[in-house]
Amino acid sequence: MAISVETFFLSPGAEGTLQAQIQQMIAQGILSGRFRKGEKLPSSRKLAQHLGVSRITVTLAYTELLANDYLESRDRSGFFVSQNAPEPPQFPPRVSRRDVIDWTRAIGRKFTGGAMPDKPKDWSEYPYPFIYGQTDPSLFDHANWRHCALRALGQKDFQSLAADHYDQDDPQLIEFIVRHTLPRRGILAEPSEVLLTMGAQNALWLTAQVLLTQRRTAAVEEPCYHALRDILTQSRCHLVSVPVDRDGVPPDELPNEVDLIFTTPSHQSPTNATMPLERRQALLQEAKKRDALIVEDDYEFEISFLRSPLPALKSLDTDGRVIYVGSFSKSIFPGLRLGYLVGPEPFIREARALRASVLRHPPGHMQRTTAYFLSLGYYDSLIRRIGQVYARRRKVMEAALDAHGLGVEGRGVFGGSSIWMRAPDDVDTEDLADALKVKGVLIEPGLPFFDTEQAPRNYYRLAYSSIPSEKIPAGIAILAETLQARTAG
The missing domain is CATH 3.90.1150.10 (Aspartate Aminotransferase, domain 1)
Structure with missing residues (x-):
């Protein structure tokens, strides 16, 4: 790999000759580990033009580093960091900057300290x-995903790849969700009632930001998805935990004063309890009594291999009080980070505006690749x-x-x-x-x-x-x- 010429600059207050400064700059890059063995340095002509010095000054600096085994020369290829260059120290380099900011006072709100489990990267x-x-x-369809990704890179789909869509989503993906994915859960929705998100967790965050204030109360299952509790804690709302049983959250245990109820009826997270149809209907009735909204996280409905899942809670909703959260990250792969929200148009409009102010929209290429993967039958x-x-x-x-x-x-x-x-x-x-x-x-x-x-x-x-x-x-x-x-x- 070549080291960019933009990496180099001369400090205005540096002491010593220009040649010594260039030697020191390169040697420090090697000793700090920023420049690695085998990497190519800029040509003497290019570096001289960039630094505004004579070419002979750079050449002499390179020659001195070559003599000290920091660099090696390859015929007609230029200078490279030597394979015999000194090894970087195992401790981080000392930083000369003195940080005078009291960050305990400067930080207005803290987002650390949540209960995120430690999962080994290896x-x-x-x-x-x-x-x-x-x-x-061993289970993923690499070949067809690659085929869809290459197709999405084609000239026909250039706008979906390269354009800034501001607050809009890929119409092909939205159409598939509306016409194929949601009906399988008994849900009928218009495109204006669907918003793509960066996974289910982003969908939950958007929902909490739009619907909760410091004066409102949210109810969550106990135990529940740890990241959801962190999201709600950060929203500063009143938070009530409702213990689940073998059928999920008991509707009659909900607090009287509640504005938003978060639930995972199909596969309770993490106990896997499945809420029976009767309890789903009872939960809707209790929410109606309290004039509360329900957020249904249906994160794993696709993985139903024993028998067909029950209708989604949202499919039973006749009042428009259920916000539905779905995700492709569980069924395709978690690194995809692609989920969706389904809800009444006024709610989706506000969630769309919030998303636009934070990240505009999920990457267009991932949206179009997923749309092809779904519509061509590879997903099923x-x-x-x-x-x-x-x-x-x-x-x-x-x-x-x-x-x-x-x-x-x-x-x-x-x-x-x-x-x-x-x-x-x-x-x-x-x-x-x-x-x-x-x-x-x-x-x-x-x-x-x-x-x-x-x-x-x-x-x-x-x-x-x-x-x-x-x-x-x-x-x-x-x-x-x-x-x-x-x-x-």
Whole structure:
């Protein structure tokens, strides 16, 4: 790789000759690790023009660095950072700047301190990764996704790739969502009632910003998606946690004064509880009594391989009080960061304006690529393949859990990609996760999903979305053995 000439500049207050300053500038770049072995330096002519010095000055500096083994010369190719150049130190370089700002006072609002779980970036290197929300590369349709991406790069689609659409979305993708995706959930909507988002989490954030104030109250499930609680805490609204049971959130446990109810009826996050039809209808009635709105996060409805899912809560809504959140990030791949909001036009209009002020719109090329992937039938084929594989993996995992007598607390009625587990009461699953990690097993502790200081520490989640069926029994055996050793001690 070539080092850009724009990287170099002479400090007005520097001491020494111009040749010495250039030598020092390059040597410091190498010692700090900014310039790496084998990288090509600008030609002496180009660097001289950029710095406004004579070419002989740069040539002499290069020659001196060559003699000291910082640089090497290649015939007719120029100067490169030498393979024998000094190694950068393992500690970060000292910064001469003195920061006089008191950031404890300067920061007006804090967004750190949430309960985001720590998921290893190298999770795929572990033998037994029972972790949620990652893509199994063996299942993904690489060839057809590449085909759609290349098609979206064509001249015909240049405007969708390159134009600033300000607050608008790809009409082809919106049309597919309206005509194909939403009807499968029993939802009928107009294009003006749909807004694309950067994943479901962005959709939840937009909703909270538009609908909540410091005087309004939001109700969330307990336990719930940890990032949602962070979003609502940052909104400064009044927040009430409602414990879920095996059928999801109980409508009669909702507070009397509530403005917004967040729920995951199809696959409760993280317990996997599925809300029955009767309770969905009761939840709508209770919301109507309280004149409250409902936000339905339907994040995993596509992964229903046991039987067809129940109608979405929004499909039962006759008052326009349900805001629906969907996502392609779970069913295609999480790095796609593409979701959508469905709601009444006045709400979507405000959410669109807020999105435009923050990020305008999701990248046009990703929108058009996804539109092709959906409309050409590749998405449905992917979902069918994923469902078949997940069904086999779940069967293997359930057999292994039963064989070792491990406590299953919740599993999706229609499918899903994980099982909610409960360890003995005296087991801290965060400590358990650390012990298992050393043995190559990754699990997800349940503590971040709970709100109260007295939250139970013995829950955890096992996902089968990222681990092959043949590895599941051995991984569960290690989990069971480690649990037994901790409880016996």
